[in-house]
Amino acid sequence: MGLLLRWVFAFALLALTYNPTPWNFVRWSMENYDTSLSITVLMGLILLICYIVYLRATLRSIGGFGMFLVLAVVLALLWVLYDLGLLALDNRDLNVWLGLLALSAVLGIGLGWSHVRRRLSGQADIDDVDE
Template sequence: MFGFFLRWLFAFALLAVTFNPTRWNYTRWAMENYQSQLSVTVLAGLILFIGYIIYLRATLRSIGGLGMFLVAAVVGALIWVLIDWGILALGNRDQKVWLGLLALSVVLGIGLSWSFARRAMSGQFDVDETDE
């Protein structure tokens, strides 16, 4: 369980560092500083891009596009229920952005953790296919 939490936390951090409603994010920083710090902007962008490749590739391999859609649908339905019950109110844009980041990070966190969960439930390992 702690492993899932760490994988989700890193997914959330990756998304939040890239964009969030505060002024402390890569997107805003890059737009303001790319002319004076182009090399650092490119380096930071490439590091973020590598993080996305790792998460998206692992997620697509473990749960696939349909699995990503289903996890996103369940998270969306859960948010809908929380809004319906009055537990969650979407009053401003910033709150909606944070909620979207949370939802996307859950999809990526589950995708990266699915092989571990499947092995724990079934005892079977996931292995990559090779063309040898």
């Protein structure tokens, strides 16, 4: 349940930032930056902090190569679905949602990987003390 919740939060973060609907930060900020610049900056900084937390935890947990491997597995799965005829890639909006799904899988797995590894191996990760 914890890994699923981390993935849902990663997906929500990415979808709040950009998605093909009119309800996203990028589109809202482009339309309202001249009248609501302070709110735009505040929301942008909050999103940036959330991204830093997710990316730092993901890089510490699975590293850059692990991020690449998770993304490669998700993309290979999408390729298999396309080859089997279960997925059509001619819809731009669907492609954006699939991209959000793939990136959120990387962030969600990266954030929760230490917990998965601890359950599988019984060993806990220890952060560096000097930080």
